[in-house]
Amino acid sequence: MRKTLxxxxxxxxxxxxxxxxEKRRVAVLDFGYGTVMTSVQAIFGTNQxxxxxxxDMLVNQLLADGTYRVFERAAIDxxxxxxxxxxxxxxxxxxxxxxxxxxxxxxxxxxxxxxxGRDDKNYGGxxxxxxxxxxxxxxxxxxxxxxxxxxxxxxxxxxxxxxxxSVTGHGESKRSGADMLGGGGSGWNGGGGHLDMxxxxxxxxxxxxxxxxxxxxxxxxLDQKAGSLPAITAPPPPPVDGLVAxxxxxxxxxxxxxSAGVKVGDTLAITRVVRTVKDPATGKVLRTVxxxxxxxxxxxxxxxxxxxxxxxSGKPAVGDHVKxxx
Numbered sequence: 001m002r003k004t005l006x007x008x009x010x011x012x013x014x015x016x017x018x019x020x021x022e023k024r025r026v027a028v029l030d031f032g033y034g035t036v037m038t039s040v041q042a043i044f045g046t047n048q049x050x051x052x053x054x055x056d057m058l059v060n061q062l063l064a065d066g067t068y069r070v071f072e073r074a075a076i077d078x079x080x081x082x083x084x085x086x087x088x089x090x091x092x093x094x095x096x097x098x099x100x101x102x103x104x105x106x107x108x109x110x111x112x113x114x115x116x117g118r119d120d121k122n123y124g125g126x127x128x129x130x131x132x133x134x135x136x137x138x139x140x141x142x143x144x145x146x147x148x149x150x151x152x153x154x155x156x157x158x159x160x161x162x163x164x165x166s167v168t169g170h171g172e173s174k175r176s177g178a179d180m181l182g183g184g185g186s187g188w189n190g191g192g193g194h195l196d197m198x199x200x201x202x203x204x205x206x207x208x209x210x211x212x213x214x215x216x217x218x219x220x221x222l223d224q225k226a227g228s229l230p231a232i233t234a235p236p237p238p239p240v241d242g243l244v245a246x247x248x249x250x251x252x253x254x255x256x257x258x259s260a261g262v263k264v265g266d267t268l269a270i271t272r273v274v275r276t277v278k279d280p281a282t283g284k285v286l287r288t289v290x291x292x293x294x295x296x297x298x299x300x301x302x303x304x305x306x307x308x309x310x311x312x313s314g315k316p317a318v319g320d321h322v323k324x325x326x
Contacts, residue, residue, distance in 0.1 A: 024229065025105045026062070027071035029096055030055045031151060036116040043118060043207060044195060053197030054113060054151060054215060060198070061219040067226045071105050079103055093156050093163060100158030107164070107229075108156045109222070114168075115150035118207060144176040147210035153218050155225065164229050167221030171213030173206045237261060240268060240324040245305065247316045252296055254322045257304045266298045268308070271321045293320055 031051040041047050062070050079102050100108035155165045202208040242256030256262055271290035279286050294312015310316055
């Protein structure tokens with residue numbers, strides 16, 4: 001019976017897509033909000049980077065859901081600064097793929113905030129109605145408020161730059177009741193002009209409620225897409241082109257390490273140049289003829305050098321070439 005259950009379990013796992021068996025490692029970039037910047041300024045009285053705030057909230061939601069392995073946000077910011085990427089680059093799939101590759105993730109999530117506004121109305125009391133933005137004039141009356149937030153998120157394969165999936169999240173919040181409206185105010189007070197979208201202060205506002213609902217909607221869509229994404233394909237290992245630096249003992253030292261893509265466990269080919277063919281007219285080297293010496297299995301790596309165990313019929317010497325087999 002136990003054997004039968006094991007066979008059935010293996011069959012189920014084989015039928016699952018690779019992405020369902022292995023969590024994708026994702027990074028989330030700040031969302032673009034250029035199309036709603038006027039609304040943002042009207043609501044908060046000044047420009048606020050809601051794209052960063054929504055990205056942070058989405059990261060927290062994805063971590064809670066557990067469908068993806070989420071890359072640390074601070075490390076993404078560091079890469080953006082080191083590579084001099086601007087905020088305008090964050091919605092570009094090609095740039096996003098490059099950032100994801102540098103971060104070591106297989107998938108990156110980018111997106112845009114397409115709707116971020118309020119549609120409030122005040123009936124009676126001389127308050128007057130209005131569209132997007134802060135509260136209107138004073139007066140006692142029936143106040144009806146509605147906030148709408150929509151965001152679109154796209155999943156990018158960092159190896160190809162291909163858009164694997166796109167989801168849209170919609171969130172609304174409504175309130176109504178008799179209200180004494182003051183001389184203005186957005187219902188938000190961030191302190192020092194900084195908007196913390198993860199704070200309870202923001203979350204309790206009507207726009208905060210709509211934002212939270214839209215992010216939950218997007219996260220649900222991303223979770224649902226996870227199972228249908230293509231299997232994770234690891235990129236080919238980088239080529240290695242180094243030299244033997246020391247061969248005086250059984251531990252062979254070469255002049256390339258982790259910065260060149262060498263890892264513990266790699267098996268590299270050691271070859272020796274036996275003939276050089278030059279252009280008789282210019283003296284330029286046209287071709288080198290190599291002879292195999294053996295292989296080197298890497299046992300230790302630092303940034304700029306590696307140590308390995310040699311295997312083969314030849315005897316390695318300083319200056320021999322070390323390459324990754326093709």
